[in-house]
Amino acid sequence: MLLRVGAQLLLPLLMVLSVYLLVRGHNHPGGGFIGGLVASAAIALHLFAVDIRSARGVLRADPRTLLGVGLLIALVAAVMGPLAGGAVFEGLWIDVHLPVVGKTHIGTPLLFDIGVYLVVIGAVLTMALTLAEVEG
Numbered sequence: 001m002l003l004r005v006g007a008q009l010l011l012p013l014l015m016v017l018s019v020y021l022l023v024r025g026h027n028h029p030g031g032g033f034i035g036g037l038v039a040s041a042a043i044a045l046h047l048f049a050v051d052i053r054s055a056r057g058v059l060r061a062d063p064r065t066l067l068g069v070g071l072l073i074a075l076v077a078a079v080m081g082p083l084a085g086g087a088v089f090e091g092l093w094i095d096v097h098l099p100v101v102g103k104t105h106i107g108t109p110l111l112f113d114i115g116v117y118l119v120v121i122g123a124v125l126t127m128a129l130t131l132a133e134v135e136g
Helices: 002-024 032-049 052-059 063-083 108-135
Strands: 093-098 102-107
Touching: 002 032, 002 108, 032 052, 032 108, 052 108, 063 108, 102 108
Parallel strands: none
Antiparallel strands: 093 102
C-alpha cells in the first residue's frame, strides 16, 4: 500500500524532472540520456507498485515504437547539417518565440537529445516490461 501511494505521488514529479533534464541538457549537465533514465525509472516504479497493464497505460505507446521513433529523430538531427551544407551532427539553431519562455534558441542538439530520450525510454522499458511479463 505504501509503495503504491508513493509511486502515484512520485510519478508526475519524476516525469516533470525528466523533461526538465532533457530540455536543460544541451547547455548544462543533463540531456536525453539522463532524462530518459529518470522517466524510465518513474514508469518502472509504477510497474513494481501497481501492475504491467497500468504501467503500459502510463506509457501509452509500445516501448519498441518509442525506440524506433527516437532513432529516427536522432538520425534526422544528424543529417540536418549536411542538408544545410555543413557536416554531420553540425548544430543548427533557429530563434523561436515561446509564450511562457519568450525568445529562445532551438537547435539540432535538442532534437538529437529528444531522440536519445525516446531511445532510452524505449530500451529500458522494453527490458523491464519483458522481464515483468516473464516473472508474472
